[in-house]
Amino acid sequence: MNATKVAAPPPRQASPGERRSVFGTVFKARESGIVLALIVLVVFTATQNSRFLSGQSIRDILLGTAILAVLAVGQAVVMITRNIDLSVGSVLGLSAFAVGTMLRDNPGLPVIVALLAGLVVGAACGLINGAVVRFGHVPALVVTLGTLYAFRGAVYFWAGGQQINADKLPRSFLDFGDASVLGIPWLVLIAVLVMVIAGVVLRNYRGGRELYAMGSSPQAAQLAGIKVGRNTTIAFLVSGALAGLAGVLFAARFGTVDAAAGTGYELNVVAAAVVGGVAVFGGSGSVWGASLGALLLTVIGSALAVLDIDQFWQQAIVGALILLAIGADRLVAVRVAKALKKRDSHV
Amino acid sequence: MSDPTTPARRPAWLARLASWDVAVIAIAIVVLLVASGTIDNFGTGRNYTFLLLDLLPIALMALPMTFIIVTGEIDLSVASTLGLTSAVMGSLWNSGLTIESIIPLCIVLGAVLGAVNGFFVTVLKLPSLAVTIGTMALYRGLAFVVLGDSAVADFPQSYTSWVTGTLGGGPIPNVLVPLVILAIVFGVVLHATPIGRGVFAAGASDTAARFAGIRTGRTKFWLYVVSGAVAGLAGVLWTLRYSSARADNGFGLELAVVAAVLLGGVSIFGGKGTLPGVLGGVVLLSALQNALRLQDVSNEALNIVTGVLLIISVLLPNILFSARAALQRRRRRSPSPKAGALAGAEQ
Numbered sequence: 001m002n003a004t005k006v007a008a009p010p011p012r013q014a015s016p017g018e019r020r021s022v023f024g025t026v027f028k029a030r031e032s033g034i035v036l037a038l039i040v041l042v043v044f045t046a047t048q049n050s051r052f053l054s055g056q057s058i059r060d061i062l063l064g065t066a067i068l069a070v071l072a073v074g075q076a077v078v079m080i081t082r083n084i085d086l087s088v089g090s091v092l093g094l095s096a097f098a099v100g101t102m103l104r105d106n107p108g109l110p111v112i113v114a115l116l117a118g119l120v121v122g123a124a125c126g127l128i129n130g131a132v133v134r135f136g137h138v139p140a141l142v143v144t145l146g147t148l149y150a151f152r153g154a155v156y157f158w159a160g161g162q163q164i165n166a167d168k169l170p171r172s173f174l175d176f177g178d179a180s181v182l183g184i185p186w187l188v189l190i191a192v193l194v195m196v197i198a199g200v201v202l203r204n205y206r207g208g209r210e211l212y213a214m215g216s217s218p219q220a221a222q223l224a225g226i227k228v229g230r231n232t233t234i235a236f237l238v239s240g241a242l243a244g245l246a247g248v249l250f251a252a253r254f255g256t257v258d259a260a261a262g263t264g265y266e267l268n269v270v271a272a273a274v275v276g277g278v279a280v281f282g283g284s285g286s287v288w289g290a291s292l293g294a295l296l297l298t299v300i301g302s303a304l305a306v307l308d309i310d311q312f313w314q315q316a317i318v319g320a321l322i323l324l325a326i327g328a329d330r331l332v333a334v335r336v337a338k339a340l341k342k343r344d345s346h347v
Numbered sequence: 348m349s350d351p352t353t354p355a356r357r358p359a360w361l362a363r364l365a366s367w368d369v370a371v372i373a374i375a376i377v378v379l380l381v382a383s384g385t386i387d388n389f390g391t392g393r394n395y396t397f398l399l400l401d402l403l404p405i406a407l408m409a410l411p412m413t414f415i416i417v418t419g420e421i422d423l424s425v426a427s428t429l430g431l432t433s434a435v436m437g438s439l440w441n442s443g444l445t446i447e448s449i450i451p452l453c454i455v456l457g458a459v460l461g462a463v464n465g466f467f468v469t470v471l472k473l474p475s476l477a478v479t480i481g482t483m484a485l486y487r488g489l490a491f492v493v494l495g496d497s498a499v500a501d502f503p504q505s506y507t508s509w510v511t512g513t514l515g516g517g518p519i520p521n522v523l524v525p526l527v528i529l530a531i532v533f534g535v536v537l538h539a540t541p542i543g544r545g546v547f548a549a550g551a552s553d554t555a556a557r558f559a560g561i562r563t564g565r566t567k568f569w570l571y572v573v574s575g576a577v578a579g580l581a582g583v584l585w586t587l588r589y590s591s592a593r594a595d596n597g598f599g600l601e602l603a604v605v606a607a608v609l610l611g612g613v614s615i616f617g618g619k620g621t622l623p624g625v626l627g628g629v630v631l632l633s634a635l636q637n638a639l640r641l642q643d644v645s646n647e648a649l650n651i652v653t654g655v656l657l658i659i660s661v662l663l664p665n666i667l668f669s670a671r672a673a674l675q676r677r678r679r680r681s682p683s684p685k686a687g688a689l690a691g692a693e694q
Contacts, residue, residue: 084476136662141421141476142605142615143658149602150654156647259647267484280477312491312594319485323467326477 030277034292038299045303052306059185061295061302066191067249068294071265072272073198074242076290079273080202081235082215082282083140087129088243089265090151095121095247097155100164100257107170114173115190115248122244123237125151130236134229140236148266152259159259166255177252187249191291194242198287211235215282264315271318272297275325297321367612367664368624375631382638389641392518399520400511400588402633404429404581404597406526406626408604409611410533411574413625416608417537418567419550419617420468420475425578426600427486428460430593432582434490437499437592446503454579460486461575465568483601490594499592510587522584529577534622542566550617602650606657607632615661632656 045052071088078085095118102117103109125147132143166174176186202208214221214228222228251257276293278285301314383390408425415422432453439449460482467478512521537543548556549563556563586592611628613620635656636649 086480132658132662136658137665138658138661139615142609142661145423145602145605146654146657148654149599149650150658153648153651153654156645157651267480270480271484274477280474310492310495312488312495314488316485316488316492319481319483319488322481322484323478326473326481327467327471330471330473 031289031292034276034289034296038292038296041296041299041303045306049306052303057302057306061298062188063185063253064298064301065291065295066185066187067246067253068265068268068272068298069191069291070194070242070246070249071269072276072290072294073194073287074239075269075273076276076278076285076287077198077202077211078140078235078239079278079280080215080282080285081211081232082218083133083232083235084144084270084280085126085129085140085236085239085243086144086266086270087125087147087151088239088246088269089262090148090155091122091125091240091243092247092250092262092265093155093259094125094151095244096251096257096261097159097164097247097259099248100169100251103170103173103251104164104168109170111173111176111252114252115245118244118246118248119241120244122247123241125244126237126240127233129240130233133236134233152263155261156259163256163258164251169251169255173252174255177249177255187253190245190249194245195287195291198238202287207231207234212283215279215284217283267315267318267322268297269294271322271325275321277325277329279329280326368621368627371611371624371631372627375627375634378631378634378638382634386638386641389638394637394641395518396513396520398633398637399518399523401637402629403520403522403526403588404585404600405603405607405633406629407529407581407584408574408578408600409607409625409629410529410622411570411577412604412608413611413613413620413622414533414537414546414570415475415567415574416605416613416615417546417550417617417620418563418570419553420567420570421479421605422461422464422475422571422574423479423601423605424460424464424482424486425574425581425604426597427483427490428457428575428578429582429585429597429600430595431460431486431490431493432457432579433586433592433596434494434594436583436586438493440499440502440592446506450583453583454576457579457582458572458576461571461573461578462568464575465571468571469564469568487594487598494592494594496594500590502587502590502592507587507590510584522588525580530622530626537622546570547618550619552618599650602657603632603636603653606653606660610656610660612664614664628660 042052051057071092075085075088098121099114099118103114129140129144129147132138132147133140136143179186181189202211210221210226210231213224213226214231218228247262250261254261272293273285273290274280274293275296276285276289276291278290297318300317301311304311304313304317388394408429412422412425435456436449436453439452440446444452464475464479464482467473467482468475510520510522513519514521514524537546545556545561545563545566548559548561549566553563582596585596589596607628608620608625609615609628610632611620611625613625632653635652639649639652640646
């Protein structure tokens with residue numbers, strides 16, 4: 001949490017109220033950085049090619065962001081507790097295929113059932129991750145690297161070579177992926193709803209604050225009476241459930257689902273969260289930042305297409321952004337540590 | 348701090364680890380024997396050649412990975428390094444360079460890619476997990492930038508046939524010779540030199556190792572360089588074996604490498620492990636994969652086995668440890684601190 005003090009006026013002792021406002025400014029600093037990058041990118045791309053700001057293009061960006069943001073919110077919840085969930089792309093694939101199969105076989109099912117089914121499939125996967133991490137006392141990295149391939153393998157095993165095409169899915173479901181309420185697509189509404197709920201819980205509720213405490217120092221959190229194991233499981237459950245939800249959104253948006261759906265998404269999701277200011281060490285970051293990161297990544301992908309740059313650059317940029325973001329975080333942390341040392345020596 | 352062992356229990360822990368190595372090697376042999384007896388075509392010389400060829404890249408990259416995990420770090424970028432080397436190799440070949448100059452260039456390229464990891468981890472002191480997730484995306488992305496989704500196939504016959512050829516026409520592939528030499532070198536360095544002791548010391552406690560005069564940062568940096576160079580060599584051999592340079596070569600192979608190392612009894616928390624155990628893990632994993640492939644299990648479905656093995660190999664030591672601790676507690680009839688209560692929430 002040191003990074004929160006970066007803009008503190010030097011030798012004064014901050015009162016709790018003040019600290020909150022300082023927290024707010026720095027918090028905004030990170031996000032305004034992304035917003036700035038977004039504006040520059042959008043303006044530059046739009047001047048190169050006006051097609052970029054057409055209704056269809058913006059719509060595509062929003063729909064893509066919605067799916068990535070739902071995943072990034074889940075990832076933020078896990079990363080704040082100083083864990084990581086690499087299996088989200090595979091959970092998305094499993095959920096998309098499960099829901100696709102269910103709807104193909106029962107075309108009469110309402111959309112809400114599909115959404116719930118996706119949530120349940122994802123939550124089950126998340127529960128596996130969380131239980132192994134909690135009861136096995138093993139690092140989340142290894143567990144979710146294992147389940148990344150295990151869940152993906154399960155989808156391949158189940159699907160064989162088959163693909164669920166749009167013409168096999170019920171009309172109502174495909175409409176859901178396309179339709180809007182008051183001009184805002186359903187997918188975006190759902191993503192915003194997820195963001196708001198997760199954001200408020202993390203910021204204002206005891207359970208959310210406990211996750212930050214765990215991420216800052218697991219030992220201290222344990223000593224403070226926080227149920228670290230239980231909360232870890234819940235964090236993975238949330239991440240899994242949201243990945244499952246994203247799977248349904250994925251199926252609704254693209255209409256075609258095969259065993260490879262969502263392959264490699266985990267890198268984009270981790271990148272979105274890290275770029276959005278969620279610390280890999282846990283203990284800081286917000287779902288808003290993660291969602292902005294998701295928006296930035298999607299806009300970059302879209303801009304590449306519009307600027308006629310090889311799509312293959314996308315993944316390289318994702319990797320470079322991860323390195324850049326964690327490097328920048330480190331730099332800030334070192335500066336803050338130095339500033340604090342200086343201040344302490346004066347007081 | 349993630350390590351539940353107390354100094355007083357160290358001998359028992361070591362003894363158990365020693366038996367873990369022996370157990371893995373024994374299981375590997377049993378699997379080989381049983382599979383030869385029960386699975387059609389498994390016990391043929393031709394299949395053993397394929398088994399060894401399949402195992403080669405995993406075994407090669409597992410050698411430096413063992414060192415890196417023993418120091419408590421990780422390198423998830425090895426498979427992407429392999430892919431980028433392969434792509435560059437194809438592109439250089441297309442540009443008309445001779446294979447004799449391309450091969451050393453590719454190994455140097457791998458070393459440079461490893462040095463980038465090492466720089467971020469040891470100079471900027473960033474978590475190796477986040478860094479190598481970033482470079483995993485970056486290097487794979489660059490591989491696609493270099494070669495797109497095309498393939499380069501017309502490598503000189505003399506080289507490709509050496510890589511796929513066998514010693515005197517027997518079942519042992521030629522490429523096993525460099526692997527065995529490297530394995531001996533790595534094994535001797537890890538277990539019989541001050542460098543190796545330094546690696547273990549850095550993994551057991553970085554701070555203590557530095558107080559003991561070991562330059563842990565420098566050691567880790569060079570480990571990443573070696574890891575990159577070996578991954579580069581693996582990329583060259585992979586390309587020559589399939590006579591195909593593609594950007595997606597070796598996709599997902601980091602799972603098998605990490606799984607084999609952990610299966611071989613290396614502790615994910617660092618400080619413990621042996622190279623013979625790792626080689627046992629590589630053979631066991633490859634034998635299982637080969638046996639399943641002969642049963643027409645698809646590569647993607649195979650990943651279920653690899654992923655689950657990875658999780659089991661980190662879970663089992665902790666379960667065994669907990670069981671042992673519980674047994675000792677009962678014997679002593681005096682309570683002892685709950686082992687690794689916090690480990691679950693840590694990276």
